[in-house]
Amino acid sequence: MTKPAKEPRIRYDEGCLAAHALNLIGDRWALLVVRELMFAPKRFQMIRAGLPGITASVLTGRMTQLSQAGVIDHDERLGIYTLTEAGRGLLPVLEALCRWALTVPGHDPSRFISPSALMISMGVNLVADRAQGRQALAGFDFGSEAFEMRLTDGRLQTSSVGRPDVPFVLRGNGNTLAAAVYGATPLPALISKGMVDAEGDIAAAESFLSLFRLAPQT
Incomplete structure (x- = not known):
């Protein structure tokens, strides 16, 4: 007989909607686990690779909590975790946190940046005008993950892909590609220093990167 699912742990005994949301996804690491699954299903170790500060036991606990909250699904046969519709609905929450973070001091871009984190960040920091x-x-290729971005008007x-099929592909890790997107050093200089690898139309890549700015958007 299947055991009934445990009720999510109540952290805040309030009728506030924000408190209800935090009862479900407010534990440490929970939203960052969601971030790592935002573009594609992943296995446990791949999720952990995007969260280098987390232990296996803590990640297991968060995955269990998020599953109980209806935020993720786990295919036990394949060992794959994926976001539910409710989990995918947290993308605007992550984007709002990124926008808010731009308004307060202390951000250190030299610390670890996962591929998914950079992809979400770029969606926030696209300069509309x-x-x-x-x-x-x-195309962005991080080795273990790759993405295509399509800009239309x-x-x-942003989509997770096996191999980008686009006019240009930039390769590196989250931090070096973040430097290419937001840093002051021109892309050709980053390529010559070996920080970033590039394939295809470099001029188109430079033009695309010029559309992003790490600053509050008005």
Whole structure:
């Protein structure tokens, strides 16, 4: 006989909707686990690779909590975790946190940045007036993960792919590619230093990267 699912742990005994949300996804690491699953299903070790500060036991606990809360599904046969519709609905929450973080001091971009974190960040930091009316396709390859970005009239859509099939692909880790997107060093200089690898139309890549700015968007 299947045991009934445990009720999510109540952290805040309030009728406030924000408190209800935090009862479900307010534990440490929970939203970052969601971040790592936002673009594609993953196995346990791949999720952990995007969260280098977490222990296996803590991650197991968070996955269990998020499953009980209806935020993730776990295919035990394949060992794959995926977001439910409710979990995917947390993307605007992550984006709002990124926007808020731009308004307060202390952000240190030299610390670890996962591929999924950079992809979400780029969606937040697209400069609307620069992107308006533009169309572009871009690829980002992190080795273990790869993504395509499609810009259509100011709207950015990001998809996880096996191999980008686009006019240009930038390769590196989360931090080096974040430097390419937001840093002051031109892309050709980053390529010459070996920080970033590039394939395809470099001029198109530079033009695409110019559409992003790590600053509050007005």
